[in-house]
Amino acid sequence: xxxGQDGRAFLVLDGLTRRFSGRPAVDGVSLSIPEGEFFTIVxxxxxxxxxxxxMLAGLERPDAGRILLRGADITAMPANRRPTCMxxxxxxxxxxxxxxxxxxxxxxxxxxxxxxxxxxALELMELVRLPADYLDRPVTQCSGGExxxxxxxRALASDPEILFFDEPxxxxxxxxxxxxxxxxxxxxxxxxxxxxxxxxxxxxxxxMSDRIAIMRAGRIVQIGPPREIxxxxxxxxxxxxxxxxxxxxxxxxxxxxxxxxxxAQSGFLILRPEALRPxxxxxxxDVSFPARIETGYLLGSRSQLHLSxxxxxxxxxxxxxxxxxxxxxxxxxxxxxxxxxxxxxx
Amino acid sequence: MGARAGRAVxxxxxxxxxxLIYLPMLSVLLASLANTRYxxxxxxxxxxxxxxxxxxxxxxADTLRLHQTSLAIAxxxxxxxxxxAVFGALAFARARWRGRxxxxxLVMLPIFFPQPVLGLALLLALTAAGITxxxxxxxxxxxxxxxxxVTLVISIRLYGYxxxxxxxxxxxxxxRLQVFREVTLPALAPGIVSGxxxxxxxxxxxxxxxxxxxxxxxxxxxxxxxRTATNYSPLVPAVAVIATAASAVIVAAVAVIWRLAxxxxx
Numbered sequence: 303x304x305x306g307q308d309g310r311a312f313l314v315l316d317g318l319t320r321r322f323s324g325r326p327a328v329d330g331v332s333l334s335i336p337e338g339e340f341f342t343i344v345x346x347x348x349x350x351x352x353x354x355x356x357m358l359a360g361l362e363r364p365d366a367g368r369i370l371l372r373g374a375d376i377t378a379m380p381a382n383r384r385p386t387c388m389x390x391x392x393x394x395x396x397x398x399x400x401x402x403x404x405x406x407x408x409x410x411x412x413x414x415x416x417x418x419x420x421x422x423a424l425e426l427m428e429l430v431r432l433p434a435d436y437l438d439r440p441v442t443q444c445s446g447g448e449x450x451x452x453x454x455x456r457a458l459a460s461d462p463e464i465l466f467f468d469e470p471x472x473x474x475x476x477x478x479x480x481x482x483x484x485x486x487x488x489x490x491x492x493x494x495x496x497x498x499x500x501x502x503x504x505x506x507x508x509x510m511s512d513r514i515a516i517m518r519a520g521r522i523v524q525i526g527p528p529r530e531i532x533x534x535x536x537x538x539x540x541x542x543x544x545x546x547x548x549x550x551x552x553x554x555x556x557x558x559x560x561x562x563x564x565x566a567q568s569g570f571l572i573l574r575p576e577a578l579r580p581x582x583x584x585x586x587x588d589v590s591f592p593a594r595i596e597t598g599y600l601l602g603s604r605s606q607l608h609l610s611x612x613x614x615x616x617x618x619x620x621x622x623x624x625x626x627x628x629x630x631x632x633x634x635x636x637x638x639x640x641x642x643x644x645x646x647x648x
Numbered sequence: 649m650g651a652r653a654g655r656a657v658x659x660x661x662x663x664x665x666x667x668l669i670y671l672p673m674l675s676v677l678l679a680s681l682a683n684t685r686y687x688x689x690x691x692x693x694x695x696x697x698x699x700x701x702x703x704x705x706x707x708x709a710d711t712l713r714l715h716q717t718s719l720a721i722a723x724x725x726x727x728x729x730x731x732x733a734v735f736g737a738l739a740f741a742r743a744r745w746r747g748r749x750x751x752x753x754l755v756m757l758p759i760f761f762p763q764p765v766l767g768l769a770l771l772l773a774l775t776a777a778g779i780t781x782x783x784x785x786x787x788x789x790x791x792x793x794x795x796x797x798v799t800l801v802i803s804i805r806l807y808g809y810x811x812x813x814x815x816x817x818x819x820x821x822x823x824r825l826q827v828f829r830e831v832t833l834p835a836l837a838p839g840i841v842s843g844x845x846x847x848x849x850x851x852x853x854x855x856x857x858x859x860x861x862x863x864x865x866x867x868x869x870x871x872x873x874x875r876t877a878t879n880y881s882p883l884v885p886a887v888a889v890i891a892t893a894a895s896a897v898i899v900a901a902v903a904v905i906w907r908l909a910x911x912x913x914x
Binding site: 359360361380381382383386387388390391392394395396397398407408410411412456457459460 | 809810812813815816817818819820821822823826830831834835
């Protein structure tokens with residue numbers, strides 16, 4: 303990867319802020335993204351992630367802060383002059399044009415001749431694995447996955463430095479989404495371009511990203527590689543984003559409900575469902591307690607169990623085989639090791 | 649058996665409705681083929697005299713002038729109404745701004761005004777302003793009523809249209825002008841064509857506004873009305889048939905051009 307003087311100074315956001323009728327939607331976001339990274343911003347709806355990416359694309363003007371690309375200030379540069387391209391949530395394909403015309407649109411705007419446009423469109427269609435005979439097909443006749451590929455090819459046509467993605471997979475069914483996630487990751491590897499992706503699904507982000515930023519109420523609350531976000535969430539908010547977790551309050555240096563000392567004065571002890579396990583007579587765990595299985599669900603390769611223990615409800619997840627003999631109503635000893643739990647300050 | 653009877657009733661009903669709609673139009677055609685001032689059927693003499701008079705007779709210049717006046721008004725109305733309506737529709741169906749609701753109400757209000765009242769009001773206003781009415785003031789009067797309708801027709805197109813397409817085009821390097829030409833206009837095109845056709849026909853056939861605002865100029869509907877009231881002859885239905893044929897030719901021509909020019913604009 304050919305980075306500038308410093309690989310980390312490829313795209314820099316410096317105190318980026320946008321207010322809507324006085325209220326900040328994006329509140330002083332600073333980030334540095336190296337060239338070629340697949341960077342994903344994850345947040346619930348209303349967290350400001352869409353506004354943030356629209357400012358980066360040049361479709362929204364920041365009230366404060368700067369955007370630097372390779373050290374050059376592009377804050378005031380309009381979208382049509384920025385060397386970046388966006389794949390929209392609705393895809394925003396030109397509905398009255400063919401697949402080829404959609405893909406080559408950026409080239410047409412630059413005055414590239416029809417023959418060259420056609421050749422380039424075919425090249426891009428091969429890159430995103432669209433059959434060549436789709437060239438003259440109206441986009442309205444394409445399936446969901448095909449439309450997705452058209453949108454990707456269209457965004458790549460002008461050879462942008464950065465590709466932005468505004469939740470393009472959010473309206474797609476699970477199976478196709480899984481396929482497209484893999485294709486996206488593959489495309490990122492093959493093009494070597496910087497991808498900046500936003501989604502409300504941390505699971506989707508985990509699959510594709512080099513690094514993830516979690517956004518909440520206009521601010522970035524945690525940044526790191528997927529493994530770190532999963533293993534070391536720095537807040538209850540981040541931990542709960544991935545799915546169901548067991549949360550124990552920490553007050554006065556003790557874990558409530560377990561009556562044990564905690565590594566912090568206050569905050570939360572976060573326990574992922576897979577950290578809980580049933581204990582045999584000879585098994586040992588840092589924390590153990592009697593529990594009763596209330597309900598169980600099969601999630602394909604895993605099973606989710608709801609336990610009542612310690613005067614509350616706990617969620618556990620076990621591999622399918624391990625859960626095979628466990629039935630609702632069974633009572634037994636369960637436990638976990640403190641090394642598998644995380645204490646967060648908030 | 650019930651279903652069959654139901655279908656038979658429906659067929660008869662359809663026949664009655666179609667007859668009621670088209671028979672009067674047919675009777676105009678039949679009346680134009682007579683040579684008597686009084687409508688009596690069947691004619692004793694079938695003749696094309698009325699057409700001969702309309703197209704080549706002594707009064708020829710006058711009847712051709714009617715078509716010219718009506719056509720000039722209708723074309724001017726279409727061009728201006730479409731220009732106003734495209735931007736009006738964009739302003740109220742798309743852009744979000746304070747006062748949008750009021751703007752929409754104000755634009756739409758003239759449609760609900762009784763046309764004779766609107767015509768009278770405009771005539772009074774013109775007189776007060778010291779403007780002598782002629783066909784150009786009629787263009788203005790028609791616009792007051794027709795531009796809102798064309799706006800409505802075009803804005804219906806905008807509701808089913810993903811405005812992110814414009815942002816996407818801008819993001820892909822198009823200038824604002826290119827965005828309008830390459831994305832907005834093609835998306836609006838079907839609305840513009842139907843709006844223009846609609847506007848043309850509404851102006852071409854308008855009587856209540858024209859009566860008040862054409863001054864010394866006379867449009868087709870005005871002439872048909874006054875000649876039927878006071879000085880009827882088969883010339884009247886003959887001119888009516890010619891006018892209908894002319895507007896049918898124009899509508900058909902637009903439809904054919906549209907079909908040939910834009911199969912992929914759908």
